[in-house]
Amino acid sequence: MDLFYxxxxxxxxxxxxxxxxxxxxxxxxxxxxxxxxxxxxxxHAIVVCAxxxxxxxxxxxxxxxxxxxxxxxxxxxxxxxxxxxxxxYPEKDRMESIKKLLQLPxxxxxxxxxxxxxxxxxxxxxxxxxxxxxxxxxxx
Numbered sequence: 001m002d003l004f005y006x007x008x009x010x011x012x013x014x015x016x017x018x019x020x021x022x023x024x025x026x027x028x029x030x031x032x033x034x035x036x037x038x039x040x041x042x043x044h045a046i047v048v049c050a051x052x053x054x055x056x057x058x059x060x061x062x063x064x065x066x067x068x069x070x071x072x073x074x075x076x077x078x079x080x081x082x083x084x085x086x087x088x089y090p091e092k093d094r095m096e097s098i099k100k101l102l103q104l105p106x107x108x109x110x111x112x113x114x115x116x117x118x119x120x121x122x123x124x125x126x127x128x129x130x131x132x133x134x135x136x137x138x139x140x
Contacts, residue, residue: 010123
């Protein structure tokens with residue numbers, strides 16, 4: 001469970017190169033995220049995108065790409081790298097500027113960018129997040 005409890009958003013990196021082997025492991029983790037009806041319809045690069053023309057369940061692309069993004073963050077953490085989820089969706093101006101920058105086809109929607117690198121500083125421990133008053137069993 002430490003994987004979940006210890007991961008932090010990291011925005012400051014040393015600039016040290018990440019090995020191709022580790023990049024492959026991190027990207028592969030994104031492909032192992034669960035998807036609606038197990039259709040595996042998200043495409044992955046440095047940016048997690050959804051090709052809406054491929055989508056059998058287009059209404060779930062945000063869920064599917066979000067799960068992939070979380071897997072990528074956890075894989076980076078497991079390999080000792082810092083990472084941060086940079087939100088793009090649903091901000092239309094961000095989505096369009098990134099699509100233009102990366103020359104993405106019209107049918108591709110962008111959810112997030114994940115910045116990954118060797119952490120410059122050791123992230124500090126955060127306080128306990130579990131709050132039993134926010135847990136509801138069977139009914140609200």
